[in-house]
Amino acid sequence: xxxxxxxxxxxxxxxxxxxxxxxxxxxxxxxxxxxxxxxxxxxxxxxxxxxxxxxxxxxxxxxxxxxxxxxxxxxxxxxxxxxxxxxxxxxxxxxxxxxx
Numbered sequence: 001x002x003x004x005x006x007x008x009x010x011x012x013x014x015x016x017x018x019x020x021x022x023x024x025x026x027x028x029x030x031x032x033x034x035x036x037x038x039x040x041x042x043x044x045x046x047x048x049x050x051x052x053x054x055x056x057x058x059x060x061x062x063x064x065x066x067x068x069x070x071x072x073x074x075x076x077x078x079x080x081x082x083x084x085x086x087x088x089x090x091x092x093x094x095x096x097x098x099x100x
Contacts, residue, residue, distance in 0.1 A: 015021045
């Protein structure tokens with residue numbers, strides 16, 4: 001029993017030490033998720049999708065408006081973060097950080 005545990009721990013240790021283990025695991029998970037979603041897409045009919053409240057049904061103009069609102073909010077956040085970064089860099093506290 002102890003040899004089985006030691007073998008399992010050695011295998012687990014070698015897998016977790018590898019740089020490729022987690023990306024490979026994520027890639028396999030993404031492929032499985034994609035195949036599962038394709039299966040769900042084929043199984044669910046179009047009229048069933050329209051009954052669901054979670055699916056967006058606003059049309060192309062509505063989708064354009066939603067994407068425009070998302071892009072505008074992202075630019076606002078980026079501008080605010082940039083402004084805070086510049087203010088911090090110019091402050092007296094920022095000068096000690098700049099000198100490093």
